Amino acid sequence: MTDDVAVLGAGMHPWGKWGRNFVEYGVAAARAALADAGLEWRDIGSIVGADTVRGGYPGYVAGATFAKALGWQGARVASVYAACASGAQAVNTARAQIVSGLADVVLVVGADAAPKGFFRPAGGDRPDDPDWLRFRVLGATNPTYFGLYARRRMAVHGDTPEDFAQVKVKNSALGALNPNARYRKAVTADEVAASAVVADPLRLLDICATSDGGAALVLSGMDFARRHGIADPVRIRAVSTVTPRYPNTVLDLPDIATDSAAAVQPAAETFRESIARAAYEEAGVGPEDLSFAEVYDLSTALELQWYEDLGLCGEGEAAKLLREGTTALGGRIPVNSSGGLASFGEAVPAQAIAQVCELTWQLRGAAGDRQVAGARVGIAANQGLFGHGSAVVAVR
Numbered sequence: 595m596t597d598d599v600a601v602l603g604a605g606m607h608p609w610g611k612w613g614r615n616f617v618e619y620g621v622a623a624a625r626a627a628l629a630d631a632g633l634e635w636r637d638i639g640s641i642v643g644a645d646t647v648r649g650g651y652p653g654y655v656a657g658a659t660f661a662k663a664l665g666w667q668g669a670r671v672a673s674v675y676a677a678c679a680s681g682a683q684a685v686n687t688a689r690a691q692i693v694s695g696l697a698d699v700v701l702v703v704g705a706d707a708a709p710k711g712f713f714r715p716a717g718g719d720r721p722d723d724p725d726w727l728r729f730r731v732l733g734a735t736n737p738t739y740f741g742l743y744a745r746r747r748m749a750v751h752g753d754t755p756e757d758f759a760q761v762k763v764k765n766s767a768l769g770a771l772n773p774n775a776r777y778r779k780a781v782t783a784d785e786v787a788a789s790a791v792v793a794d795p796l797r798l799l800d801i802c803a804t805s806d807g808g809a810a811l812v813l814s815g816m817d818f819a820r821r822h823g824i825a826d827p828v829r830i831r832a833v834s835t836v837t838p839r840y841p842n843t844v845l846d847l848p849d850i851a852t853d854s855a856a857a858v859q860p861a862a863e864t865f866r867e868s869i870a871r872a873a874y875e876e877a878g879v880g881p882e883d884l885s886f887a888e889v890y891d892l893s894t895a896l897e898l899q900w901y902e903d904l905g906l907c908g909e910g911e912a913a914k915l916l917r918e919g920t921t922a923l924g925g926r927i928p929v930n931s932s933g934g935l936a937s938f939g940e941a942v943p944a945q946a947i948a949q950v951c952e953l954t955w956q957l958r959g960a961a962g963d964r965q966v967a968g969a970r971v972g973i974a975a976n977q978g979l980f981g982h983g984s985a986v987v988a989v990r
Contacts, residue, residue, distance in 0.1 A: 598829035599689045600819035601988065603631025603812035604951040607705065609776040609805045609938040616646055619808030620656070620705030621663045623944075627701065627810035632822070638812075639697035640670035642688045644680035644704030644943035647716060656943070660703045670697060678890065679835065679978030680704060681809070681946025682986055686833040688813050698818045704943035705808030712736050713804060713942070725848035725979060732850055736892070737801055739847050741793025744895035748795065751910035753898060755795045757917070759786035761894035762799050764922050765930050769937020771964040774948075776805050777937045800894045805939030809947035811954075826990070828957045830950070832876035834985040838865040848979050865983070866903035870975060873985040874905075881905035884927055885969040886956060888949040890976030891934040901929065904975060923964060931956060931964050946984050949974035957990035 605626025607619040620643070628635060641664075643656030657673040670691070676683040681704045688700035712735050720726040728734040747753040763783055769775040781799060789798040819827045838846075839861040841853030846865060863871065874880050881904055889904070891897035898912035906927055907915045915921055921929040932938070932952040935945070953972040955961045975985040 597693050598816055598831055599692050600814050600816055600824065600827040600829055601811060601950070601954045602633065602699070602814050602819060602822070602824060602827060603627040603629070604954040605630055605810045606774045606948060606951055607808035608774045609807035609941060612806045614707065614806070616705040616707040616806070616808070617659055617663050619707070619806060619944075620660050620703045620810070623705065623808035623810035624660060624664060624701060624703045627812045631812040633699065633812060635664050636667050638669050638699055638701045640672070640688070640691050640700040642672045642674060642684045642700060642702050644684040644702070644947060645673050645675040646706045646943045647675065656703070676982040676984075677978030677980060678942055678945060678976050679982035679984035680943040681948070681950075682833060682976070682984035683835055683982070684947065685811065685813070685830065685950060685986060686835055689830060689833060692813060692815050699812065699814040701810065701812055702947060703808070703810045704945075704947045706941040706943050707806045708804035708939075708941055711804065713940070724850065728848050728850045734850065736847070737793040737796070740801055740893035740896065741796050742845075743899070744796050744893065747895050747898065751913070753895065753913045755787070756783065757898065757913040758796065758800050758894040759783040760916055761891065761897045762786050762936050764916070765891065765934040765936035768923060768931055768964050769933025771962065772933045772937065775933045775937040776803070776939050796893055796895065802892050802935035803939035805941045807938065807941035807944050807948070809944040809951050811947060811950055828954045828988055828990050830986060831878075831989050832873045832985075832987040834869050834873035834876065834983055836868055836872045836983040837981045839868065864903065865981070866900070866977060869977060869983040869985045870904045870973070872983070873973060873975075873987050877987040877989070879971055879987065883971050884973055886928045886931055886966045886972050888932060888952050888972070888974040889929055889934070890945070891930060891936055892940070894936070897929065897934065900975060904973065923966065928966050931961065931966055946974065946976055946986070949976070950986050950988065953986070953988040957988060
């Protein structure tokens, strides 16, 4: 167990396609988080930026870029890149600084200006890069992978395209209630079925978009929070950033092959399962203690996979959980009360931070019409390319 870290402020720039520099989105989110915390930028002792590698040179030094845009004031600075896990790694870096005494209060910021279409590797020839290789050798875009994973669930567990569509129906209804979401319109299963096929069996409305957006958090130690009159803040109790174990026998991006288990038995759990377990162990909770969860629904089928990886149900039981309404608002364990990527789209370095913003608002009881009744414990989970784990447990 580590010391709890208080969430003093949470802020976002709405997701969409705004056509501006990612720095603008991050600064807007940072100012919103500072206002939420009741602090000034000059009060911040450290800033941690979650990097974007697509936004030009400043994206490689996002912490300093945001610090300059807010106004140089001498704060410590760090920048983190871990693909989709960048935000969680940034939160973890901030937590480490607070717990170690390097900073009393830290600003965490992530933002992106995403390309149109799907994400692809940065330019140039890199035959030693597995992400580059999957595009050049197989033509395996992200939607291709999503489709293959959906096919795997259909073959192994009996999931159906109708099950996948219901994930979108659930999440779009919640996104319609979220002012920061890009897509604020509830859709029907018939509308999902009528959308264009992208990677069979997945259709356009089964797959998340690429988006612009920004998110920020103000974190502090508990003593700092109390000195500023916040006796019972939302607290981050665990951050999991684990890596896979050898042999890895479940195909996962960006790798295009699995490891052989001929000589070494695979671990008892998959990589994504290990991400959740590490978070639970550090927080001293289990899936039975959760009030709600935010998961990385890159596709509707992948949301179902997270139900099992988080231990919300047994293997192959995710579709049943969905059909019973267990993961809907008002169910036993609502998933993606924010509306998820289905409603936001993907702004990579901001996404894990945005998930913690949703945990914060839910645990404060400030989520409005999408509020989870009696929320006390929440988990946010995703993973980044190249073996980056990402899960955050927050409590109130």
